[in-house]
Amino acid sequence: MTQLAHAGQAASRSGDDVQDVHQGRRHDLAVAALHTWSEYGYSHVSVRNIARRTRFSHGMVHYYFRSKDALVAECVRIIQESHIFGADVSAAGDVLAVSHIVADAICDSLRTHRRLHRIRFDLRNQSQFERELRGYALEVEHAHDVAVQAIRRRYETLGWTFDPPFELLAIQVDALRERAVRADLLGDDLPVAVTQLRTDLLRVLPG
Incomplete structure (x- = not known):
């Protein structure tokens, strides 16, 4: 050479x-x-x-x-690249299995990426008042919606019919996640908040 x-x-x-x-x-x-x-x-x-x-x-x-x-x-x-909203439900054999995978994934994500979840909710709130943030908030919410719709499709493939509509369930699940994020932000014990979150998620998710 x-x-x-x-x-x-x-x-x-x-x-x-x-x-x-x-x-x-x-x-x-x-x-x-x-x-x-x-x-x-x-x-x-x-x-x-x-x-x-x-x-x-x-x-x-x-x-x-x-x-x-x-x-x-x-x-x-x-x-967006951290995939904090996703849950791999492709191998779930029934509706209850999907719900357990989703609940565990949400809780694991909060444990691992608590700061990113805090930012997501702060961004969503601040975008109501800061016009320049609205595009960024929409990008993050789009990533959330894509992940949620994949979960919806798995439920429906397994024969589940949503009544009330799936959109209301998605809002409820996100509200429970936000409550856990707020508890952590206000100084509550994170493991306790996550345990409560999982319990509440399994109460509202199908199965």
Whole structure:
């Protein structure tokens, strides 16, 4: 192999390393934004506040995220890609099995991604007053609706007929999730809130 080829490979590896560092820093800053949002609310998400919560200067944060809107967009992207609403019910053999899988998935998601769920509800509430947030709120709610409709189809495939309509059940389930998120936010014991959530979910889900 020629020296030029060696140099090309080295440059490629160097470029990959730089890209990895760039993505790593961007990820760290996005995580700091998520923590800030989940603890203090949307109003505290800013380039300046994120700089205060990380080892990076204000200028460095601004390099990766030129504005608050860019930070919010990255937070929404992470929520969408985290699949916090889904439940794999494809293998469920009956309606009761679907309900248990859904209840467990909702509870596991709250344990694992409690901050993302906090942000989702805060985003939904704030979008009523902040016009620039409405598009982001719709994106997150669309991800929720897609996951919910997949669950609906599995129930219907197994012969379940929704009466009252499925949409009312979906609203009720989401209200129970929001109550658990609020309990956690207000300082209640999360395991207790999740246990209560599972009990209540199994009371309202089919079966």
